Amino acid sequence: MADNADFGTFGRFIETPVGQMPEAMKQAYDMTKTLRGLVPGPHKIWLANPTLSQTIVPTGAYFQTTSTLTKTEIEIATNVINGHWRAAYGNYEHEKIGIKKGGLAPEKVTALIAGLPTSFDDPPQQVVYELASTLAAARVVPLGLYRRARDLLADAGILDVTTLDVTTLMGWFITVSLTLMAYDVPSDAVGLDQETQFNQQNAEGRLMPITPPPTVTLTPVAYFPEKYFLENLAVRSDGSVLITAVLQKQLWCVPGPQPHASLSPVLVHTFEHPVTGIVEVEPEVFIVSLSDAYTTHESHLARVDLGGWTPGDPVSPEIIVTFDERVRGLNGSCLLAPRVMLAADCFAGLIWRIDLAESARSATARVWLAHDTMAMDPDSEVAPPPQPGVNGVRYGAQTGYLYYTSTAQQVFMRVPVDPTTLDPAGDAEFVAAIDNADDFCLDDNAGFAYVTRHRANTIDRVPLTPRHGSEVRHIAGDPFDTVLVGPSSAAWGRGPSDHGRVAYVTTDGGTTAPPEGIVRKATLLRVELQPHTTS
Numbered sequence: 001m002a003d004n005a006d007f008g009t010f011g012r013f014i015e016t017p018v019g020q021m022p023e024a025m026k027q028a029y030d031m032t033k034t035l036r037g038l039v040p041g042p043h044k045i046w047l048a049n050p051t052l053s054q055t056i057v058p059t060g061a062y063f064q065t066t067s068t069l070t071k072t073e074i075e076i077a078t079n080v081i082n083g084h085w086r087a088a089y090g091n092y093e094h095e096k097i098g099i100k101k102g103g104l105a106p107e108k109v110t111a112l113i114a115g116l117p118t119s120f121d122d123p124p125q126q127v128v129y130e131l132a133s134t135l136a137a138a139r140v141v142p143l144g145l146y147r148r149a150r151d152l153l154a155d156a157g158i159l160d161v162t163t164l165d166v167t168t169l170m171g172w173f174i175t176v177s178l179t180l181m182a183y184d185v186p187s188d189a190v191g192l193d194q195e196t197q198f199n200q201q202n203a204e205g206r207l208m209p210i211t212p213p214p215t216v217t218l219t220p221v222a223y224f225p226e227k228y229f230l231e232n233l234a235v236r237s238d239g240s241v242l243i244t245a246v247l248q249k250q251l252w253c254v255p256g257p258q259p260h261a262s263l264s265p266v267l268v269h270t271f272e273h274p275v276t277g278i279v280e281v282e283p284e285v286f287i288v289s290l291s292d293a294y295t296t297h298e299s300h301l302a303r304v305d306l307g308g309w310t311p312g313d314p315v316s317p318e319i320i321v322t323f324d325e326r327v328r329g330l331n332g333s334c335l336l337a338p339r340v341m342l343a344a345d346c347f348a349g350l351i352w353r354i355d356l357a358e359s360a361r362s363a364t365a366r367v368w369l370a371h372d373t374m375a376m377d378p379d380s381e382v383a384p385p386p387q388p389g390v391n392g393v394r395y396g397a398q399t400g401y402l403y404y405t406s407t408a409q410q411v412f413m414r415v416p417v418d419p420t421t422l423d424p425a426g427d428a429e430f431v432a433a434i435d436n437a438d439d440f441c442l443d444d445n446a447g448f449a450y451v452t453r454h455r456a457n458t459i460d461r462v463p464l465t466p467r468h469g470s471e472v473r474h475i476a477g478d479p480f481d482t483v484l485v486g487p488s489s490a491a492w493g494r495g496p497s498d499h500g501r502v503a504y505v506t507t508d509g510g511t512t513a514p515p516e517g518i519v520r521k522a523t524l525l526r527v528e529l530q531p532h533t534t535s
Helices: 023-036 050-065 071-085 088-100 106-114 123-136 143-153 165-182 194-203
Strands: 158-160 215-226 230-235 241-245 250-254 266-270 275-282 285-291 299-305 318-322 330-337 340-345 350-356 363-370 390-396 401-406 411-416 429-433 437-443 448-453 458-463 473-476 487-492 502-507 521-530
Touching (some): 023 050, 071 123, 071 165, 088 165, 123 143, 230 275, 241 275, 285 330, 318 363, 330 401, 429 458, 448 487
Parallel strands (some): 275 330, 330 390, 437 487
Antiparallel strands (some): 215 521, 230 241, 285 299, 330 340, 350 363
16 A cells, blocks of 8 residues: 555545644644644544644544533444444544443444444433434434433533534534545554654754653642632642632631641631632732622732731731722732732733732732733633633743733733833743643743643643644643542642642632532642653
């Protein structure tokens, strides 16, 4: 086959080695790698049209991360439609995936692909099977079946006539199947080993080496009740950890010097508004963001002085800023320089600059930067609550850039900062595509951000340099780990060698998007990163 001019590297398709890709194709490749972790099957072919690739790839990624259907239901519908269209590669791959990841019995998958009768004890799975089989056979969906699907799958895939996960999934796999059939991709197709291509070019001095991902150990150190949404955190100099619980409007402390699961969190204060970001602006002086983002949009900054504080003692927060009518919803925050902090406004699509007076007893606020990539997406089909735009913000003193995530726009961005004025020194610049990104901690010495992907239940390592999006890696949570459910923020420990090695991560236990419908306890995790070593 290698000598036949009618065939390329993946069926009839001739792939472009990653190091030879034009810029637009490389961007599409990086986006696919970021969203999917690899460039699988037909995605290799879609790279030939980068604009088309970047348009359709997020649809497939949606079914990998945020679909309202379970993985089992997805594989039922997928194998039904794949079997109907008879693309060899797609059927071979999803026969394996249906068993391994979908949890389906081998005989069930065989029946789905072959079009043989089968049944499922789980009612939602059964109705997905019946609906998919009816649609694949090009028959009318009778009213009785529609009503059963509507009732059984309400809020789980079949919500209304415009957002149907089952039908969209089947349409997606028709596109997959037709692509594979047109390019005559066989069952055992592999395609170019792009990682080897990358490494070969690196050996020739044309590319920088990829730092191997670290070995990660996750250790729960404190638990909170179910339905607690731990939003953000700050590690104190004594090693204790302050945590904001947004829905409960509370600030908590997990005692130090190194939190352990045997230590119970201590309530510091209950506010009148939801509490989101927290940043230490002076030793033991913290500024917390208070924001009714989903209702009135009323927003404030409060000063919390913990100097001499003993757990259990009351505190007296002071409101130092009340934002004007432009504010919509405060989220992450960070210190830019002494007495200057930034706060993300995730629903207004901008970042605020806050100049603090001495001891942070008063402050003034103004817009630091607004950008299209910071905007929320009111038309998103992601299940409620609405996805925020700009979310986490961190300043890299070594690089001179402010970095931010935008959940709705699915990007990781950077902005150069003028060292004198501390205002933006240029426009926002794309770094990497990443979906479900929440907050992150920054290791600008090593050149990476460690991003919590809230609804995707992973922690990803993201290079800080643009055009390295293909090097984004899941370092925790893939495969799914019940310890890491709904990760929301991350901060480095304060020990002598903690930076870049030991972080603390908050989770909501699935309060926002419970995997398989199970809500677990919200957790504070200790995350240890052990660098890869070569023998």
